[in-house]
Amino acid sequence: xxxxxxxxxxxxxxxxxxxxxxxxxxxxxxxxxxxxxxxxxxxxxxxxxxxxxxxxxxxxxxxxxxxxxxxxxxxxxxxxxxxxxxxxxxxxxxxxxxxxxxxxxxxxxxxxxxxxxxxxxxxxxxxxxxxxxxxxxxxxxxxxxxxxxxxxxxxxxxxxxxxxxxxxxxxxxxxxxxxxxxxxxxxxxxxxxxxxxxxxxxxxxxxxxxxxxxxxxxxxxxxxxxxxxxxxxxxxxxxxxxxxxxxxxxxxxxxxxxxxxxxxxxxxxxxxxxxxxxxxxxxxxxxxxxxxxxxxxxxxxxxxxxxxxxxxxxxxxxxxxxxxxxxxxxxxxxxxxxxxxxxxxxxxxxxxxxxxxxxxxxxxxxxxxxxxxxxxxxxxxxxxxxxxxxxxxxxxxxxxxxxxxxxxxxxxxxxxxxxxxxxxxxxxxxxxxxxxxxxxxxxxxxxxxxxxxxxxxxxxxxxxxxxxxxxxxxxxxxxxxxxxxxxxxxxxx
Numbered sequence: 001x002x003x004x005x006x007x008x009x010x011x012x013x014x015x016x017x018x019x020x021x022x023x024x025x026x027x028x029x030x031x032x033x034x035x036x037x038x039x040x041x042x043x044x045x046x047x048x049x050x051x052x053x054x055x056x057x058x059x060x061x062x063x064x065x066x067x068x069x070x071x072x073x074x075x076x077x078x079x080x081x082x083x084x085x086x087x088x089x090x091x092x093x094x095x096x097x098x099x100x101x102x103x104x105x106x107x108x109x110x111x112x113x114x115x116x117x118x119x120x121x122x123x124x125x126x127x128x129x130x131x132x133x134x135x136x137x138x139x140x141x142x143x144x145x146x147x148x149x150x151x152x153x154x155x156x157x158x159x160x161x162x163x164x165x166x167x168x169x170x171x172x173x174x175x176x177x178x179x180x181x182x183x184x185x186x187x188x189x190x191x192x193x194x195x196x197x198x199x200x201x202x203x204x205x206x207x208x209x210x211x212x213x214x215x216x217x218x219x220x221x222x223x224x225x226x227x228x229x230x231x232x233x234x235x236x237x238x239x240x241x242x243x244x245x246x247x248x249x250x251x252x253x254x255x256x257x258x259x260x261x262x263x264x265x266x267x268x269x270x271x272x273x274x275x276x277x278x279x280x281x282x283x284x285x286x287x288x289x290x291x292x293x294x295x296x297x298x299x300x301x302x303x304x305x306x307x308x309x310x311x312x313x314x315x316x317x318x319x320x321x322x323x324x325x326x327x328x329x330x331x332x333x334x335x336x337x338x339x340x341x342x343x344x345x346x347x348x349x350x351x352x353x354x355x356x357x358x359x360x361x362x363x364x365x366x367x368x369x370x371x372x373x374x375x376x377x378x379x380x381x382x383x384x385x386x387x388x389x390x391x392x393x394x395x396x397x398x399x400x401x402x403x404x405x406x407x408x409x410x411x412x413x414x415x416x417x418x419x420x421x422x423x424x425x426x427x428x429x430x431x432x433x434x435x436x437x438x439x440x441x442x443x444x445x446x447x448x449x450x451x452x453x454x455x456x457x458x459x460x461x462x463x464x465x466x467x468x469x470x471x472x473x474x475x476x477x478x479x480x481x482x483x484x485x486x487x488x489x490x491x492x493x
Contacts, residue, residue, distance in 0.1 A: 020136050021045045021063065025055040025081065026070040026097070031121075035068065042129050052076030056084060064092055065139055066132060068119075071098030086114050091142065093135040095119060188283060195240050195279075202246040209327060214238030216323045217316075220363040224315070230287075234316045237291035241320055244275030244292075272296045273305045291316030295324060298355045310357075318357035322348060322364050325356070329491045339491065345370045347491065350479065433458075433478075433490075440471040446487075459487035 022044050024035045032048045039046045049055035052073060067085055071078035082094045094114065099121035116135045119128060200207035217238035221231040276293030279285040294308060294317025301309030329344045339347065345368050352361040365372055437443045442461035458475060460467040464487060480488040
């Protein structure tokens with residue numbers, strides 16, 4: 001239970017009057033004697049002075065807590081004396097004692113000396129003692145207040161020092177963290193450069209290809225309004241997207257473009273996954289590794305290594321897939337004219353929505369300034385091929401008509417697709433190509449991609465004019481291009 005607050009009388013009762021010293025000033029010795037006796041009987045420590053000058057001298061020599069002065073004194077009256085006390089010792093409590101009840105005298109004493117109380121002669125001992133105790137209590141409170149203010153001031157100064165010290169420590173720590181970050185960032189950049197150098201040491205052409213992919217990919221990322229961090233990650237992923245190939249043999253590197261079947265598929269999956277695994281555990285490389293691992297995924301889910309589909313493929317991976325294919329189809333290979341930037345972009349755009357992300361394809365055209373060619377969609381006929389039509393087709397095989405070498409043959413009229421003749425919209429697989437060509441006598445697949453600047457070819461015995469029109473049409477639908485007198489080649493898988 002809390003103690004109730006002390007009343008004014010309680011404070012007076014608890015005041016240790018023996019620790020306070022009083023100075024009584026009066027020019028009459030009997031008054032001084034009476035005052036001394038009264039205060040000493042009450043337990044006060046008392047000193048006397050018979051004039052204002054003597055009192056000032058004692059105040060200079062000793063410490064007093066309260067001054068009780070008579071008003072009417074020769075040379076220096078009480079008001080003048082107390083005015084000097086107030087100026088020189090402002091904390092000392094000041095009381096006036098006089099035998100006159102002159103109002104002007106009281107006002108002068110109050111204004112000049114700022115006295116605490118005005119007492120008249122003759123006095124009442126109890127009243128004087130009570131007044132003195134009250135004055136000393138005020139003195140104690142003022143002193144305590146001043147001490148607290150001083151303590152608060154010192155604490156504020158200490159706190160200010162602590163704040164300044166803390167600010168200095170924060171600055172030092174911030175500088176240390178900044179230096180550490182710069183060192184870490186420097187190590188990060190050094191790692192990227194080291195990996196890029198390794199790619200160049202393994203295959204200089206591979207490094208040049210990687211730089212081209214990175215440069216175009218970062219342009220597409222900016223066109224897509226990607227954040228600065230995402231744009232940087234896409235650039236680094238483009239620069240290192242083929243890092244998984246550095247551990248492959250020369251033979252494996254030359255066979256990496258053999259489609260998606262058997263051993264070749266394993267090589268493709270190995271290099272994409274190896275690149276992801278190589279970087280995924282490094283500082284700030286998680287997303288970069290994710291983009292690298294996904295740059296062979298296809299929008300329709302036919303890619304690898306995880307068969308991701310649509311938006312499940314991160315945007316960085318979708319951009320890299322488009323850029324790498326665009327760069328690949330522009331590589332000059334033997335017996336084939338190099339595709340222009342525009343033709344390469346339009347060829348990639350043909351696979352928009354199937355192999356490649358439509359958004360990424362549009363970004364490619366945008367940054368290259370290529371306008372997509374509007375395609376006229378022809379509705380397939382609902383009529384079945386008649387027997388006479390089939391005979392005409394066989395006759396055309398035996399009696400081929402001349403075809404301009406520089407132009408692909410015009411396909412036959414579209415017929416309703418049969419179960420075994422459904423148009424395959426996904427990227428063609430090697431096994432599908434072999435199965436389709438095997439249906440036409442004299443047609444044969446030649447895989448020259450393991451040779452320098454080689455392509456995948458379909459040739460017809462006796463020349464291109466002897467090819468079955470159905471095969472010609474099928475090859476056109478699957479993006480094969482005609483090379484005069486040589487056959488049909490596939491620029492990209």
